[in-house]
Amino acid sequence: MTEPERSFVQDPGPDGSCALLAWAEDKLGHRFADRTLLEEALTHRSLGSPNYERLEFLGDRLLGAIAALHLFRKFRDDDEGGLTRRYHQLVSGQTCAAIAREIGVHRHLRLNQQARADGAADSDNILGDVLEALIGALWLDGGPDITKAFIHRAFESRLGTAPAAAKHPKSQLQEWALARGLRPPAYELVSRSGPHHSPRFHVRLALDGFEPVVSSGSSKQEAETEAARRALARVWDAA
Structure with missing residues (x-):
């Protein structure tokens, strides 16, 4: 079997690896001693293994723990629900993808020609995953202090934003689905019961990847809102 064609999107120069290390030092705040970790974090599955997926697994957990600790210390008046909503807004795939674009990850992403033609280098899902993989690589090569410093610096501008609770549950759920490339939530009126005056x-409510949610209310809008609220609790628990 022939090796997949490799198409590296990164700064040209007499030594591409030096350009990559310089980019990482500038944007991630660390000069990698093990260059292969950095390259693995930027390698898409279209090039086979190793790729970013194992490092993404690690980085996702590290980001979650560091973000949770920071929010716990910063927002001392928030209850568990408020902290949870802030947390999921802060570490969402959409947020990670936005940060990845800000630091130029898309210019260094390693993928084959077909994946590039399919738009993988501009996919929110992929860019968000690669940012998490870079966090994992930072931890392994630079240690906890370097990793925490990058996360605090990269996510700092998002820390003061209003919690997701300020948005209507139906809007929150729709944004959550769209950020993950899923179909929008579908609401269906199943039945109406009770007397005319009450x-x-x-x-x-149908949502890709989850069991349907059935809720009721004194109006159709109230029932849909409660269904969205219950669905959000499910997706947060599953995160």
């Missing part, structure tokens, strides 16, 4: 509306 009706109950029963709504079914």
